[in-house]
Amino acid sequence: MSDPLIIDMLKCARCGKCRSLCPSFKTGESKWETTSARGRVLLSLGLAQNKIPATKQLISDIYGCFFCKYCSELCPSEVDVSKIIEVTRATISERGLTPNPVQFLLTNLDESHNIFNLDQEDRLLWAINVEEILEDRVCKKADVGFFVGCLAAFKGTLSIIPEALTLIMDKLNINFTVLGEEEWCCGNPYIIAGASESKIKEIATHNVEKMTELGIKNLITSCPGCYRVWSFMYPRVYGKLPFKVQHSSQFLAQLIKEKKLKITNSQNLKVGYQDPCELGRHCGEYNSPRTVLEAIPNINLIELENNRENSECCGGGGLVKALHPSLALNQGKNKIKQYHSYKVDLLITACPSCFENYFTSLESCDTKLDVKDLNELIAEQLDLL
Ligand code: SF4
Numbered sequence: 001m002s003d004p005l006i007i008d009m010l011k012c013a014r015c016g017k018c019r020s021l022c023p024s025f026k027t028g029e030s031k032w033e034t035t036s037a038r039g040r041v042l043l044s045l046g047l048a049q050n051k052i053p054a055t056k057q058l059i060s061d062i063y064g065c066f067f068c069k070y071c072s073e074l075c076p077s078e079v080d081v082s083k084i085i086e087v088t089r090a091t092i093s094e095r096g097l098t099p100n101p102v103q104f105l106l107t108n109l110d111e112s113h114n115i116f117n118l119d120q121e122d123r124l125l126w127a128i129n130v131e132e133i134l135e136d137r138v139c140k141k142a143d144v145g146f147f148v149g150c151l152a153a154f155k156g157t158l159s160i161i162p163e164a165l166t167l168i169m170d171k172l173n174i175n176f177t178v179l180g181e182e183e184w185c186c187g188n189p190y191i192i193a194g195a196s197e198s199k200i201k202e203i204a205t206h207n208v209e210k211m212t213e214l215g216i217k218n219l220i221t222s223c224p225g226c227y228r229v230w231s232f233m234y235p236r237v238y239g240k241l242p243f244k245v246q247h248s249s250q251f252l253a254q255l256i257k258e259k260k261l262k263i264t265n266s267q268n269l270k271v272g273y274q275d276p277c278e279l280g281r282h283c284g285e286y287n288s289p290r291t292v293l294e295a296i297p298n299i300n301l302i303e304l305e306n307n308r309e310n311s312e313c314c315g316g317g318g319l320v321k322a323l324h325p326s327l328a329l330n331q332g333k334n335k336i337k338q339y340h341s342y343k344v345d346l347l348i349t350a351c352p353s354c355f356e357n358y359f360t361s362l363e364s365c366d367t368k369l370d371v372k373d374l375n376e377l378i379a380e381q382l383d384l385l
């Protein structure tokens with residue numbers, strides 16, 4: 001581990017602010033210090049200085065982090081706790097100790113370029129209802145490249161997200177393409193599991209060059225994880241990209257500002273919005289999803305007290321589900337209770353991971369609250385779904 005990070009760890013004044021607000025500590029059943037943000041810094045320091053071994057318990061605690069960056073945001077000593085945990089996962093990986101459920105995902109990626117180890121030919125299964133729209137668009141020259149991402153491409157409950165965005169783009173006569181079986185997982189699971197940059201570079205080179213061949217001017221994705229990787233990681237390992245990268249909420253907000261997208265049809269609804277950690281704290285994008293929601297007539301956006309930079313994770317991040325599925329689920333339920341207490345009718349997400357975790361958590365919650373993706377809501381308002 002590099003010296004600057006050890007210096008960062010030593011900056012920790014043990015004030016406990018991150019400990020009391022860390023969602024995995026608050027929600028987790030164990031109240032051991034090592035399951036909190038502050039405790040993870042201490043574990044990381046001990047490991048970096050070779051004072052403690054990488055025990056099974058240490059690895060489990062490091063993999064109980066949602067990678068939500070809340071701790072880094074609020075630390076008065078400006079310790080980048082989240083970065084420290086990411087690097088500690090890299091140390092665990094270098095020692096060949098990545099936990100089995102996470103290693104299983106990474107092996108899938110190695111073998112098939114998607115986290116589910118499914119046939120790449122099935123990457124367009126999500127498009128069953130929009131086959132005609134996509135008929136002449138797969139790997140064709142276009143202005144906009146739509147990067148779908150593994151979760152939305154392969155998980156049936158999430159196929160509504162790319163379907164909705166496809167319908168919106170078709171309605172607005174946007175000239176777009178998708179890579180289909182040529183799309184490789186963006187590599188985010190490797191990054192979260194601390195894999196080496198050479199892995200990411202190989203993936204970046206493939207995905208960037210495929211999109212570049214199609215002459216796109218703009219790459220869009222509805223997944224904040226993919227967006228973060230395309231925006232920050234690919235330029236670092238590959239070099240400057242020859243096109244702009246946008247999250248779908250930024251793309252829709254731009255269309256609204258340019259008056260190309262106007263929503264007139266709507267019903268009275270009180271909606272809550274989940275700031276995805278990888279879009280908000282990791283990438284600094286809080287306004288675009290709100291611009292889109294506020295453009296819908298009769299929609300009343302109810303903000304939680306802890307929103308934007310202070311928004312709590314939905315529970316779906318950091319590969320926590322792989323090792324601690326009940327922690328992810330319980331965090332989802334806690335957040336649903338918060339939205340329920342604000343009496344919202346609908347919870348809007350702008351992230352497939354948030355959507356999936358809420359969708360699963362809702363099954364065991366006593367509430368009429370529904371969850372929808374932002375693209376789905378817009379497609380419905382346009383009478384496309
Ligand atoms: S908030 Fe910062 S200084 Fe305080 S315990 Fe956490 S890492 Fe240390």
Ligand code: SF4
Pocket residue numbers: 021022023024025036037038040064065066067068069070071072081082085
């Ligand atoms: S990134 Fe989030 S879950 Fe992880 S230690 Fe920090 S506050 Fe806790």
